[in-house]
Amino acid sequence: MIKFKEKFSILGEILKPIFSGHPIAIAGLIGFILFVFIAVFAPWIAPQNPYDLMILDIMDGLLPPLSKLGNGTTAWLGTDALGRDILSTVMYGLRISLFVAFMAVTIGTSIGVLLGLLAALKGGWVESVIMRAVDLKVSFPGILLALMMLAIFGTGVDKIIYALIIGVWASKARLTRSSALSEMKKEYIDAAEISGIPRWRIMLHFLLPNSIAPVLVMVPMSLSGCIGAEATLSFLGVGVPITEPSLGLLIANGNDYLLSGKWWISIFPGTVLVLLVLCINVVADRIREHNNPYLKSQDQQ
Amino acid sequence: MITYICKRLWQSCILAVIMSLIVFLGMYVVGDPVEMLADEDWTEQDKIELAIELGVDKPLHEQYFSFASDIVKGDFGTSFVYNRPVLDLITERLPATLEIALLAMVIGLGIGIPLGIFSGIKSNSRASKVISFFTTVGYSTPNFWQAIILIMVFAVFLQWLPASGRGLTNSMFGIEWSLLSIDGIRHMVLPAVNLAIYKICMQQRLAKSGTQEILYQEYMVYARAKGISRSRIIRRHLLRNILIPIVTITGLEVGGLIAFSTVTETIFSWPGIGKLLLDSIHMVDRPVVVAYLILITLMFVVINFVVDIMYAFLDPRIRHQK
Numbered sequence: 001m002i003k004f005k006e007k008f009s010i011l012g013e014i015l016k017p018i019f020s021g022h023p024i025a026i027a028g029l030i031g032f033i034l035f036v037f038i039a040v041f042a043p044w045i046a047p048q049n050p051y052d053l054m055i056l057d058i059m060d061g062l063l064p065p066l067s068k069l070g071n072g073t074t075a076w077l078g079t080d081a082l083g084r085d086i087l088s089t090v091m092y093g094l095r096i097s098l099f100v101a102f103m104a105v106t107i108g109t110s111i112g113v114l115l116g117l118l119a120a121l122k123g124g125w126v127e128s129v130i131m132r133a134v135d136l137k138v139s140f141p142g143i144l145l146a147l148m149m150l151a152i153f154g155t156g157v158d159k160i161i162y163a164l165i166i167g168v169w170a171s172k173a174r175l176t177r178s179s180a181l182s183e184m185k186k187e188y189i190d191a192a193e194i195s196g197i198p199r200w201r202i203m204l205h206f207l208l209p210n211s212i213a214p215v216l217v218m219v220p221m222s223l224s225g226c227i228g229a230e231a232t233l234s235f236l237g238v239g240v241p242i243t244e245p246s247l248g249l250l251i252a253n254g255n256d257y258l259l260s261g262k263w264w265i266s267i268f269p270g271t272v273l274v275l276l277v278l279c280i281n282v283v284a285d286r287i288r289e290h291n292n293p294y295l296k297s298q299d300q301q
Numbered sequence: 302m303i304t305y306i307c308k309r310l311w312q313s314c315i316l317a318v319i320m321s322l323i324v325f326l327g328m329y330v331v332g333d334p335v336e337m338l339a340d341e342d343w344t345e346q347d348k349i350e351l352a353i354e355l356g357v358d359k360p361l362h363e364q365y366f367s368f369a370s371d372i373v374k375g376d377f378g379t380s381f382v383y384n385r386p387v388l389d390l391i392t393e394r395l396p397a398t399l400e401i402a403l404l405a406m407v408i409g410l411g412i413g414i415p416l417g418i419f420s421g422i423k424s425n426s427r428a429s430k431v432i433s434f435f436t437t438v439g440y441s442t443p444n445f446w447q448a449i450i451l452i453m454v455f456a457v458f459l460q461w462l463p464a465s466g467r468g469l470t471n472s473m474f475g476i477e478w479s480l481l482s483i484d485g486i487r488h489m490v491l492p493a494v495n496l497a498i499y500k501i502c503m504q505q506r507l508a509k510s511g512t513q514e515i516l517y518q519e520y521m522v523y524a525r526a527k528g529i530s531r532s533r534i535i536r537r538h539l540l541r542n543i544l545i546p547i548v549t550i551t552g553l554e555v556g557g558l559i560a561f562s563t564v565t566e567t568i569f570s571w572p573g574i575g576k577l578l579l580d581s582i583h584m585v586d587r588p589v590v591v592a593y594l595i596l597i598t599l600m601f602v603v604i605n606f607v608v609d610i611m612y613a614f615l616d617p618r619i620r621h622q623k
Contacts, residue, residue: 136316136319136320139316139601139602139605140560140598140601141556141557141560141561143560143561143563143564144560144563144597147563147578147582148324148327148594150582151578151582151590151594152324152327152328153327224441228441228443231443231445231446232443232444232445232564235443235445235564236445236563236564236567236579237579237583238579238582248443248445251445251446251449255449258449258452258453258457259457263453266449270446270449273443273446274438274441274442274443274446277441277442277443278437278438278441278442281437281440281441282437285437
């Protein structure tokens with residue numbers, strides 16, 4: 001318990017200089033935590049399970065917000081064509097959107113960091129192969145590569161995660177390599193090598209923790225990028241399957257009803273999507289600003 | 302300089318070959334075209350004959366060479382759906398895409414850069430904070446969602462602008478352009494603005510951080526100390542220095558705009574190559590998808606090559622690099 005408290009205060013010490021005096025960034029952070037909370041606990045806090053066909057009633061279809069459903073409950077945000085409660089579909093959609101983005105960013109960043117470390121440590125042909133692959137990736141826009149992947153391999157939650165990973169890893173590998181290279185010039189790495197510590201251990205225990213900071217700064221930006229990209233691809237019908245609708249697919253479902261005045265089916269998931277990305281971007285901007293030496297020196301001037 | 306160009310050209314060729322290999326192998330992995338084209342009542346013999354006709358009975362490397370040599374000859378095959386040469390389909394739709402991409406680029410640069418410089422110079426003013434807030438919201442809003450809002454506001458509620466199609470086109474040099482008719486321009490406004498919003502926001506942010514970094518460089522302080530007028534400092538010292546990266550990046554941005562136009566074109570039913578790609582993905586029109594991917598990769602290889610050469614012209618350090 002004490003240990004937990006200690007860890008908590010360390011976290012506070014890290015967060016305080018970044019966020020204090022920046023109310024918008026704090027609001028963004030709180031908003032993001034709230035969205036993650038809703039996504040994680042959606043099955044317990046959502047008014048209904050929108051994918052349980054047994055409880056859906058077609059008579060409840062296309063009701064506007066605040067309507068009473070057949071079973072006596074209120075659909076605060078209305079229902080879609082199949083009679084699903086929009087509030088619940090948005091909560092479940094948030095869950096899928098965040099899951100896909102978290103997976104893609106975590107796996108993509110890990111791959112990128114490992115390849116970057118390998119490139120820095122091994123040099124030679126390993127380095128040139130990895131860095132040429134990075135150049136190759138960076139010269140194409142991510143959305144196009146993802147479309148390419150999905151056109152070739154078809155759609156599905158796993159496929160879209162792969163497609164997003166391809167967009168994430170390269171910049172991380174480049175950044176890790178350059179920061180690891182400057183780290184390797186320092187004496188403690190020489191000392192470790194002389195003491196006969198195996199190279200993989202040097203890589204994971206010495207180089208990794210010391211060269212990962214600039215990569216971590218980029219992570220929030222990647223996360224919001226992945227959420228947006230997944231929503232776009234799903235909206236276009238090449239992302240997640242209909243059985244697991246993310247926010248993007250929910251918007252696409254409601255898009256057909258927008259022109260007939262049934263705005264709530266698209267507008268609510270869309271608003272949540274924009275707010276989610278906005279919260280993350282506000283936090284990401286603040287973290288980047290905090291870590292940019294140019295801007296920091298201006299603050300002091 | 303010539304050695305540098307040759308080296309880059311060689312690298313570009315390798316890049317093109319690698320990308321064509323990736324697309325080819327990807328298509329090979331996906332499935333047997335014979336199974337896709339064959340009807341249920343076909344015999345084994347029919348299938349083998351079709352395989353020979355399509356050339357898919359040969360070993361993999363031979364298939365790749367015939368695929369690659371067809372491309373070099375400009376033969377991208379025939380669309381399953383439209384039953385016409387794929388290259389015709391694409392070249393027909395390319396002007397529509399270029400048209401909105403270029404218009405979006407002009408709007409994006411024309412509004413984004415001045416906004417960015419202004420909010421960089423007066424970074425503590427209220428106006429700058431308001432601008433930065435709006436651009437943060439702008440680039441946090443996915444492109445397709447902006448498109449939906451634009452359609453809802455300007456086409457459905459206000460009914461000022463049409464929300465789909467290209468409108469009247471007039472031909473110039475044998476190509477149809479929407480830019481040449483009032484109706485066509487009215488149709489272009491929403492898709493072009495949709496593409497441009499993201500550009501405006503990104504340019505504003507780039508120009509702002511560029512301005513803030515340059516503002517405290519020693520030569521700026523020196524220029525101010527010399528008593529040079531404010532507007533002259535901005536024009537000669539600031540603008541030139543932030544324009545160099547922006548101008549060179551612009552080449553790559555055109556490519557990015559064309560990639561993003563898949564989304565915009567689909568929502569606004571704009572008959573460009575992006576919509577063609579998505580339609581073809583949905584209808585499993587493989588020759589069109591392959592041709593699009595190959596052509597867009599070639600385009601990117603060329604753009605990257607040109608940008609590298611431009612960098613080398615602007616920056617002697619790159620030119621003399623070993």
